Amino acid sequence: MLLLPRGGEANLDAGQLLTLTILTRVASALSALGVLTIITTFCLSRHFRNPMHRLIVINAFYNALDVTCTMISTGGPQAGNTSALCQFQGFLNQMFPIADVLWTMAMAVNVYLIVYRSYDVESLRRLEWKYIVGITVATFIPAFVLLFIKTEENGPMYGSVTMWCAIAPKWVLFRIILYYVPIWTCIIITIVLYLLVGIEIANRRRIMQSISSNANHQATASLSANETIERNSYGSTTKPTVDAIQEFDPTSTTDSPRPPTRSNTGSDEPFSSKYYSSHHPTSSSAASRVIPSNPSSLSFRQYILMPLFFFIALLLVWVAPSTNRVASFIEPGFSSFPLLLTVGVTGSLRGFWNGIVFVVVGMRSWKRRKQSDELALRPVTRE
Template structure:
């Protein structure tokens, strides 16, 4: 069953509206990264790089049904096919890069500087893996099947006449990468749970991270609390922390206090509130958002592709409408995640500064900020 002209118009409107949302999301990412220091963590940097890929992706989805209408051999259709082959795959690979950053922090103690040195490698590998096939496909065509890029109702991508190529070189890699991302976060979750059990932390407790260059002195002997302080060697990589996007570039300390009463500080013990903390609930947020965004983006197109592979002439209007709308939202989802992570970090640090100032005022200390 083919779609009517009215149905095609609705598919085109849905795709263009969500493409606009994605474009706005990408500009929000770029603007926030450039204007605010609260959006400069390693994970934010990766989303920032990906925003430029998302912009070209959104340009492709914005063309929508105009691509197939222009004809398979038209420049518009070929550009759209190239854009929708390269940049959606790049988006998934950038998500993999984010999970790798978190893995390297948790299991190999990478700091922010070490993670930033990987960014040029991420750029090169992701651009090569997605760009080379997408460019090569522009030059492949046969008399029997025509060009690889061609119209498929809602936009131009790998033509239905090259269906097997589309599945093997597009959907299979996407779901392999998504599976790897899920496995990585699962392993990280196990390690985080082990840390929580090791230090007897509740869900509301935090693993602390500090950028102080001086060590913290022990508390007074009158303090009956049970405290564990693990300090890193300044000449080595920092101590273990559970999330890449809050890491600092100098010494790290992991502190866990169990059922402790009020602490007794001396002025020398206090220092500015440079510690950054992350609760286990906050840790769950980041991978959950990425996972939900991936599912929202890729489940519907995959179902549609499998359906068309089984029944090539059976076009479901509701399914194609969903594919057009959800498949154009990659930049929008990334913008939501980017802002959510940044605002949580900003609020957390604001609360820490407020609490620190309150403690200082109560003790009557004089501290230069």
């Protein structure tokens, strides 16, 4: 355990400080690579251009400024609390990590609106400028105002916290109120939204299974009647020819063949109930009341799984910093170098994890879409 001097910073030796600087800058470089990957992939591939991808790309520009902050690393504290570099780093540190959390919450809001309000592509796109304005204003104004707060007793609001400049230890209560409370409030709201989405999807799966079971029962009864009529008419037991119709499961993640549900807009058309209505006319009115939208497997991954993985990555990033802040608030003399390293590295990897999720989940969706398209183009063989 390390002791904190009166200023509230960890008392690191030269070797520990160098290790901290190197690791945070390496992690920042990886984040920069993740940001570039997101932007480049979005520009070069049409597959990565649905409304959820667009939010991720917009957030990537915010991540780029966050990377600028973490790349400065210990350079801010070494320049001194009153230096322009430290104050600039403190401003970036206050604004852009919170913006990252808000963008992740915006993705969860989109998922909620898709599942509960049946928002289409255009409706989601109309929300983008509102997200941009709202998130920018909500994060910029507090971060900018704090630049001008300074007292003789506590010094400037932004100051050294060992690994970079942020709200100084002497202003720790304000750091909790203005930094950690907004972050964890957004995280809790996001958790609630995903829980509601999960409950709704589970309910829809049960409804779809029930409707499918009823449809299969009616089809079996109809086939039996047809066989009886044919047997009575022709004295034979020839098996009638039937087109197999299988409704897809909106939460399925299997590779089983599914009927095509995309329009010419490609992956930008996340949900459609036309297929269900056209193939189940007797049950369409009931289904429309309880299933306002019907995602395909591809859309489920792009519009729900990707934001969910973004949130999980975000949650992992904030565990160590929050643990460190709570521990130091409860026991002002507490500091752990391994925990400090963890905070520095995880806090510098936000853009990297975003890039990983964007590419890995997006590529899996692209492969499944390609397989689905190939299946849809195959000629149907009849017995």
